[in-house]
Each structure stands twice: as C-alpha cells, then as structure tokens.
Amino acid sequence: xxxxxxxxxxxxxxxxxxxxxxxxxxxxxxxxxxxxxxxxxxxxxxxxxxxxxxxxxxxxxxxxxxxxxxxxxxxxxxxxxxxxxxxxxxxxxxxxxxxxxxxxxxxxxxxxxxxxxxxxxxxxxxxxxxxxxxxxxxxxxxxxxxxxxxxxxxxxxxxxxxxxxxxxxxxxxxxxxxxxxxxxxxxxxxxxxxxxxxxxxxxxxxxxxxxxxxxxxxxxxxxxxxxxxxxxxxxxxxxxxxxxxxxxxxxxxxxxxxxxxxxxxxxxxxxxxxxxxxxxxxxxxxxxxxxxxxxxxxxxxxxxxxxxxxxxxxxxxxxxxxxxxxxxxxxxxxxxxxxxxxxxxxxxxxxxxxxxxxxxxxxxxxxxxxxxxxxxxxxxxxxxxxxxxxxxxxxxxxxxxxxxxxxxxxxxxxxxxxxxxxxxxxxxxxxxxxxxxxxxxxxxxxxxxxxxxxxxxxxxxxxxxxxxxxxxxxxxxxxx
Numbered sequence: 001x002x003x004x005x006x007x008x009x010x011x012x013x014x015x016x017x018x019x020x021x022x023x024x025x026x027x028x029x030x031x032x033x034x035x036x037x038x039x040x041x042x043x044x045x046x047x048x049x050x051x052x053x054x055x056x057x058x059x060x061x062x063x064x065x066x067x068x069x070x071x072x073x074x075x076x077x078x079x080x081x082x083x084x085x086x087x088x089x090x091x092x093x094x095x096x097x098x099x100x101x102x103x104x105x106x107x108x109x110x111x112x113x114x115x116x117x118x119x120x121x122x123x124x125x126x127x128x129x130x131x132x133x134x135x136x137x138x139x140x141x142x143x144x145x146x147x148x149x150x151x152x153x154x155x156x157x158x159x160x161x162x163x164x165x166x167x168x169x170x171x172x173x174x175x176x177x178x179x180x181x182x183x184x185x186x187x188x189x190x191x192x193x194x195x196x197x198x199x200x201x202x203x204x205x206x207x208x209x210x211x212x213x214x215x216x217x218x219x220x221x222x223x224x225x226x227x228x229x230x231x232x233x234x235x236x237x238x239x240x241x242x243x244x245x246x247x248x249x250x251x252x253x254x255x256x257x258x259x260x261x262x263x264x265x266x267x268x269x270x271x272x273x274x275x276x277x278x279x280x281x282x283x284x285x286x287x288x289x290x291x292x293x294x295x296x297x298x299x300x301x302x303x304x305x306x307x308x309x310x311x312x313x314x315x316x317x318x319x320x321x322x323x324x325x326x327x328x329x330x331x332x333x334x335x336x337x338x339x340x341x342x343x344x345x346x347x348x349x350x351x352x353x354x355x356x357x358x359x360x361x362x363x364x365x366x367x368x369x370x371x372x373x374x375x376x377x378x379x380x381x382x383x384x385x386x387x388x389x390x391x392x393x394x395x396x397x398x399x400x401x402x403x404x405x406x407x408x409x410x411x412x413x414x415x416x417x418x419x420x421x422x423x424x425x426x427x428x429x430x431x432x433x434x435x436x437x438x439x440x441x442x443x444x445x446x447x448x449x450x451x452x453x454x455x456x457x458x459x460x461x462x463x464x465x466x467x468x469x470x471x472x473x474x475x476x477x478x479x480x
Contacts, residue, residue, distance in 0.1 A: 045145075046066045082127065092394065096133055098113070099111060109157050110157070129358075205236055208228070208268075229268065238254045239291045243322070248277070265284070265289050283316060315377070337354065338397065345409070348434075370384040370387060447470055
C-alpha cells in the first residue's frame with residue numbers, strides 16, 4: 001500500500017482552483033473572504049477534508065450542506081488518528097461515516113456509514129482500507145444526488161437512522177499511559193496470533209452438519225445435536241445448498257482440493273433419513289467455484305455458483321437431475337461478485353451479491369449490491385439506486401438462500417469481521433422494492449456449542465433437512 005502526494009490541479013483540466021490560504025487564510029479570525037468566495041460559487045456541496053475553521057454562515061451556503069468523513073475527526077492535537085484505536089483495542093470493525101456537518105457540530109446528519117473488518121496487524125493497512133472505501137462512497141452519492149435529486153439524499157439519511165443507532169466511533173480522552181497500556185496488550189495478542197499461525201495452517205477444514213425435522217417448515221437450530229458429514233481426506237466441503245426431491249436429499253457443495261488450491265462443485269446424495277449414499281463432482285472449471293446457489297424454475301433446476309475469480313456471474317441448467325449440468329449463460333460479466341443469491345418477490349427477481357470495487361484491497365465481503373429483473377435469464381438487470389444497500393463486513397455477504405416465515409422475509413448473512421467465516425446472522429428484510437431496501441438483524445449465530453470449532457458461514461434447509469458448514473484450523477503437520 002503506497003502513499004504519495006498528488007497535484008490535484010492536474011486531475012481535471014479546466015477545473016477552477018481557488019487558494020483560500022492566500023490573504024485571510026483558513027484559520028484567520030477574519031473569515032469573510034472565505035465566505036464571500038464560496039458564496040459566489042453557489043455550490044451544491046462543500047466537501048471538507050481535515051479540520052477547518054469556517055465562518056458559521058458558510059455552513060448554510062451550499063444547497064446540500066458541508067460534508068465530512070469521520071476519518072477527519074481529530075479535533076485536538078495529539079488525538080489518536082482514525083483507525084488507530086480500533087487496532088490497538090482489537091475492535092472487530094472500523095467505521096467510516098460520511099455526515100453533513102453543522103456549524104455547532106451537535107446535530108450532524110449521517111448520510112452514509114460503512115463498517116470494515118479491522119486489520120489488527122497494521123494501523124497503516126487498516127487506515128488504507130478505510131480510505132479506499134471512502135473513495136468509493138463520495139462519487140456514488142454525488143452521482144445519486146445528481147441523478148435522483150434531493151429525495152435520494154433524504155432516503156440515505158432515513159436509512160442511516162434505521163440501520164444502526166450507533167456510529168461505532170471511538171472517542172474520549174487518551175493519555176500516553178492509556179495508549180501504551182492498550183498497545184502492550186495489542187502486541188501480546190498479535191504475538192499470540194503469530195504463534196498460532198506457526199502451528200495451524202491458514203487453510204480451513206470445513207465439514208457439514210445436518211439435522212432432519214420433517215414436522216417443521218423452519219430450519220433446525222439445536223446445532224449441538226446435528227450429525228456430521230465428513231469429507232474425504234485431502235479436501236473439504238463448504239457452502240452447502242440442499243434440495244429435497246424424489247424422497248431423497250441432494251446437497252450441492254463447494255469441494256475444495258488442497259493440492260490444487262481450488263474448488264469445484266460437487267453433489268452429496270442422502271436418503272430420506274439423512275444417511276449418506278454417495279458423492280461426486282458435477283461442475284468444474286479452470287477457476288475456483290463455490291457457493292452453488294441452486295433453485296427451481298418451472299420443471300427445471302438451475303444453479304448460480306460463485307465464479308468471482310473469472311469475474312462473472314454464471315448460470316447453469318440441470319439437464320438430468322441431479323448429476324448433469326450444462327452452462328447456460330453469463331448473467332453478468334466483468335464483475336467481482338461473490339455469493340450471488342436470487343429471490344423472487346412481487347413479480348420480480350432480486351439478485352443479491354457482494355461486489356468488490358477496491359481491487360482486493362478491502363476484500364469482497366463488505367458491500368452488498370442489489371439488482372432486479374423481470375426475467376432472470378434475460379441478462380437485463382437494473383442496479384438498485386441505493387446500492388450498495390449494505391456496507392458492513394459483519395452483515396453484508398449472503399450466507400444462504402432467503403426464506404419466508406409467517407409472511408416475513410429473512411436473509412442469512414455472513415459475519416466476516418475479525419476473520420472470514422466467523423459466524424452468520426439472520427436478518428429480517430423490512431423493505432424490498434425498487435425504491436427501498438432495509439433489513440434488521442434478529443439473530444447472531446456463532447459456533448459456541450463446541451469449543452473446538454472456529455466458525456460457520458452457511459445455512460440452508462429444504463424438506464425438513466437443515467445443513468450448515470463448520471470449520472476448525474488444522475495443524476501444519478496434519479496429513480490432508
């Protein structure tokens with residue numbers, strides 16, 4: 001991650017540049033020059049980087065206010081920089097907030113917030129991830145404001161009031177001794193993590209847990225009593241999707257081969273009692289495949305496996321259920337999308353997918369994008385105008401198919417804070433339309449029923465069978 005100074009005047013030819021440091025200066029007691037110059041520009045928005053002393057009347061000049069990021073929230077010399085305390089206090093998430101700043105700073109309105117998984121090994125890397133996310137936020141909102149008008153901004157404000165009441169920003173008085181104490185504890189934690197990496201590999205040992213409860217239309221949640229489906233040696237099974245058909249159960253999985261460092265899609269067949277019959281490969285490509293989202297439309301089954309390594313969202317059709325599948329078409333191309341999940345609601349198909357637009361710097365689990373179409377096979381998808389509809393690494397990425405209970409829509413999501421595959425959540429979808437989207441977390445699930453487990457990140461059920469995946473670290477000397 002490199003940092004270098006740039007001359008902003010060369011970014012856009014013909015841009016008007018006004019040096020407010022000449023004459024009165026930004027921090028001079030006489031702020032009239034600044035106010036008069038800005039007023040003459042008749043700006044829609046003022047974006048303020050850093051802490052500046054503006055004339056009180058300046059805040060009322062732009063049509064949509066003065067905007068500032070929480071990354072510039074240092075009000076006093078020597079105050080810890082944004083993203084520093086999150087690292088040394090070992091917080092799971094680092095927040096970025098874009099807000100409309102008021103003159104008295106007491107009633108700031110949050111426009112947008114994003115929660116990035118904290119990188120605990122480096123303050124610089126952690127801050128760089130946050131800054132990359134910030135570079136995406138501003139252009140999107142400016143474009144949305146230009147395209148949709150003031151109503152768009154009002155909706156952003158209302159959504160922020162609904163999704164979280166806290167910003168998660170760390171504040172308070174920090175003495176040298178306090179910071180030194182927290183830093184010492186942090187170093188000890190990092191050393192312990194480093195020691196664990198010497199013993200355990202980074203590769204996960206995923207396996208499946210299943211439970212049959214045919215008298216219920218909901219998923220089983222007594223995970224302690226689930227049965228274990230162990231994969232063959234030298235591979236793991238993850239991302240299970242279950243289909244109940246022909247009095248049997250068919251579980252489609254990511255089958256990861258350690259020696260190839262790549263996965264394909266496989267099928268596990270169980271009988272009506274959940275007993276293993278057989279397993280085998282069904283789809284393989286020269287790139288990584290996972291998250292085999294399977295669904296039925298008409299009399300045919302289809303699948304959208306994750307193929308972000310190929311920068312595609314691909315659709316496959318089952319020509320002979322359940323073992324033969326053929327490539328049908330690319331739903332989207334030139335997109336780094338993970339865990340695409342379809343849902344049919346109010347005569348439209350909705351496609352949920354986490355999309356990475358930071359070139360891998362901030363990962364692919366933070367921003368959830370929503371698209372809709374009347375025909376999932378047409379290739380014509382409309383991006384939701386509030387995209388990304390979720391920007392939170394602890395709650396954005398899909399963890400299985402959406403389901404409906406008692407007329408309510410629920411979306412399972414992955415908690416990728418701290419580490420990938422930490423756990424999953426169940427969210428209640430409270431708004432889903434072409435003009436609105438919102439969801440509320442109603443349950444958090446971590447694999448705390450077994451001390452040896454490290455994580456879980458997929459939930460699916462059908463025909464009374466519930467299946468999840470779980471993992472543990474395996475030793476570097478273990479034979480796989």
